[in-house]
Structures are given as C-alpha cells and as structure tokens.
Amino acid sequence: MSPRHFLTLTDLTSDELKQLLSRAIELKKMHRDGTQYQPLKNRVMAMIFEKSSTRTRVSFEAGMAQFGGHALFLSPRDSQLGRGEPIEDSARVISSMVDVVMIRTFEHEKVARFAEYSSVPVINALTDDFHPCQLLADMQTYLEHRGSIQGKKVVWVGDGNNMCHSYMNAAHLLDFQLVVACPKGYEPNTELTAKYADRVTITQDVQAAATDADLIVTDVFASMGQEDEQDARLQDFDGFQVNKELMALAHDDALFMHCLPAHRGEEVTADVIDAADSVVWDEAENRLHAQKALLEFLLCS
Template identity: 80%
Template sequence: MSPRHFLTLKDLSSDELKQLLSRAIELKKMLREGTLYEPMKNKVLAMIFEKSSTRTRVSFEAGMAQFGGHALFLSPRDTQLGRGEPVEDSARVISSMVDAVMIRTFDHAMVETFAANSRVPVINALTDDYHPCQLLADMQTYLEHRGSIEGKRVVWVGDGNNMCHSYMNAADLLGFHLVVACPRGYEPNEQILAENQHCVTVTNNVQEAVQDADLVVTDVFASMGQEDEQEQRMRDFDGFQVNQELMALAKADALFMHCLPAHRGEEVTTEVIDHPDSVVWDEAENRLHAQKALLEFLICN
C-alpha cells in the first residue's frame, strides 16, 4: 500500500482538512493540560533542510519529541544529496530507515521526485511553489479566533508566492473567497490560478481589495533566495505595506496574519503586527499543533 504524502493542501480532501484542523485544536488542549500522549514511540522523522528555518525546525522537532518519537535533522552538508546523489537514490535509502520524511527546499519537483521514490509519507515543509504546513497553522488560528472561514473574504497582500499559492488551495478546500492584491508583474502562477479561479480574484488595487476583509495576510516582499532583488522589490511594492490605514478598510474585527519572519516597517508596520487583532504569535505556535495532527494523520492513520 503506497503511503499518503502531503506535498500540497490538495493532497487532503476538504473533509480531511477540516478534521485535521479540529484534531490540531484537540492536541493543543491536551498538551496544555499536561496529557501524556505518545503515539510516535520509536518512530523517526527525517527532516531534510536545504532552506534554513526557525519555526519549521522547532515545530517538527518539538512535535516529534512530545509524541514520544525522534526527529533527525539533515542539512545538505550532512547528506549525499548535497554532493550530487540522485534524489531518487536518497529517497529509497532514507525512507527505508525512517517513518516519515519532511523536506524544506527550493524546487517543488524535488519533493515530488522524493515522494515518488519513498516508501514512507513525505511532507512538504516549503518549496518555491507551496507552503502547505503554514496554511494548516493559519486555518487553525482563524478557526480558533473566529470560527469557520467558509464564506469569508480573505485578502492576500503582496507577492504571488508560495504562500499565496497555498492560500488559493485553501480557498478551494474551505470555501472562502481569496482576493490577491499584488503589484503588476508579481501575480501568482497562472496554472495554479486557473485551478482555483472560481474562488480567487487578482487585483493590483490594494485598497479596493481590503474593503470588508475578514482576514488580511501578507509576507516579506523578498523571500529567501531573492535577496538580490530586494531594492527593486521595495520600489515595486511601494503602496502595498499593511498599515493601520489599510487595515481600517477591512471589517472592524478583521484578523491580521503573517507567516514570519516579518520585516517590520517594510511589508507591515509594527502597529499592525502588535495590534490585538494580529494573531501572528498564535499562528506561529500553531505550526506545532497543526503539524502534530498532520504527523498523526500520515503515520498513525
């Protein structure tokens, strides 16, 4: 029987995603109550990092420890992947020794190739095209603070990047409408947009986009690997900063989210990120709980 992988949100059905979010909230409650729950006893998660991270490493490593298992950190310096071994060969070897593999890398085709040759579940912890684990945390956070997101107006402000693509997938699965507000030339991938066009609108008018929003989300203007584009992007994204004036156009109880790390004073002001309607810290913590629910689903289902 072939393993279940989690390479994009659409590897889950709508019902599975909703169930997983509810389970994440249960696991969070259990942890805070001090309930000992160790379904991963003697289980090992291999974590392959070709892109560094704070939240991804801490959340997966802590999650496996809390579940009674072990997380194995692998950087390109630690493996033959960094010395040119074919992804297919590494996948066969690594997956023969562990119970799941988490990969954070650049090229989405790499995780697809790894998964195709793996005997255990493979989790996409970020590629240049998608960031589905972050969306689990974001959707859990909205559910905790405002209830169901179905029928809501969610506005993405900024680059049509991997986070934006995963928000598009979430809109389809959870039934909300996503408005993507980005400068010309920074629109999301056309193929991914076509797959979700029934629930996504793209505009270059950020003020119009944020009108009556239930949730406003942004990300850095230049992601990891785009540092050499920083100055040009700062010019191109002029007017797309999420500040108090922009948030005033949204609904009075609109939430603000950011996957972090944030560049305060660039894509978002300090006043917005530290406002009571900003849930970025809950959102960050929920990476732990949502991914524990995902690990339980994939490994123990």
C-alpha cells in the same frame, strides 16, 4: 500500499482538512493541560533542510519529541543529497530507515520526486511553489479565533508566492473567497488562477481588496534566495504595505496574519503586527499543533 504524502493542501480532501484542523485544536489543549500522548513512540522523522528555518525545525522536532518519537536534522552538509546523489537513490535509502520524511527546499520537483521513490510519507515543509504546513497553522488559527472561514473574504497582500499559492488551495478546500492584491508582474501562478477562477480574484488595487476583509495576510517582499532583488522589490511593492489605514478598511473583527519572519516597516507596520487583531504569535505556535495533527494523520490513520 502506497504511503500518503503531504506535498500540497490538495493532498487532503476538504473533510480531511477540516478534521485535521479540529484535531490540531484538541492536541493543543492536551499539550497545554499537560496530557502525555505518545502515538509515535520509537518512530523517527528525517528532516531534510536545504532551506533554513526557525519555526519549521523547532515545530517538527518538538512535535516528534512530544509524540514520543525522534527527529533527525539533515542539512546539505549532512547528507549525500548535498553532494549530488540522485534524489531517487536518497529517497530509497532514507525512507528505508525512518518512518516519515520532511523536506524544506527550493524546487517543488525535488519534493515530488523524493516522494515518488519514498516508501514512507513525505511532507513538504516549504518549496518555492507551496507552503502547505503554514496554511494548516493559519487555518487552525482562524478557526480558533473566528470559527469557520467558509464564505469569508481573505485578502493576500504582496507577492504571488508559495504562500499565496497555498492560500489558493485553501480557498478551494475551505470554500472562501480570496483576493490577491499584488503589483503587476508579481501575480500568482496562472494555471492555479485559472483553476480557481470561481474563488480567486487578482487585483492591483490594494485598498479595494482590503475593503470588508475578514482576514488580511502578507509576507516579506523578498523571500529567502531573493535577497539580491530586495531594493528593486521595495520599489515595486511601494503602496502594498499593510498598515493601520489598510486594516481600517477591513471588517472591525478582521484578523491579521504573517507567516514570519517579518520586516517591520516594509511589508507591515509595527502597529499592525503588534496590535490586538494580529494573531501572528498564535499562528506561529500553531505550526507545532497542526503538524502534530498531520503526523498523526499520516502515520496513525
């Protein structure tokens, strides 16, 4: 039987996603209560990092340890992938020795191709096109703080990037309206926009977008690998900062999220990210619990 992979949110059905989010909340409570639960004892995860990350490595490595398993960290210097071995060859070999593979890289095609030749589940821990693991954490966080996100207005402010694309997938699966406020030239993928035209709106009017929002989300203006574009992007994104004035247009109980790391004073002001309606720290911690729920789903179902 072919393994289940998690390359985008849409590898889950709507019901599976909802069940996974509820399970993440249960696992979080078990962890905080000190309950030992080790369903992955003697199981091994290979973590392939071509793009570095604090939260991704710590959350997956800690999650496997808490589940009784083990995680192997592989950077480009630590594997033949970094020396040009064909992806399909590495996939066949690595998957024959471990139980699950997590990949964080640039091109989405790399993860898709690895999964095609892998005999075990493959998890996309970020590509240039999608960041589904972060959406698990974001949606868990909203559920914990405000209940169901169905029918809510979610506003993405900034670049139509991998996070934005995964929010579009989430809008489809969890039935909420997504407004993407971005500068001209930074719109999300046109195929996804057309596919989800019934629930995704693109605008350059950030104030109109934020009005009556239930959740406002942003990300850095220049992601990893775009550092040489930093100055140009700061100019292009002028007016797209999430600040107190923008948050004041949202509903009184609106939440603010950011996948981190954040650049205070650029895409978000300090008084927003550190405010009471900011849930970025719960959001960051929930990477651990949501990914544990994902690992349990992929390996124990």
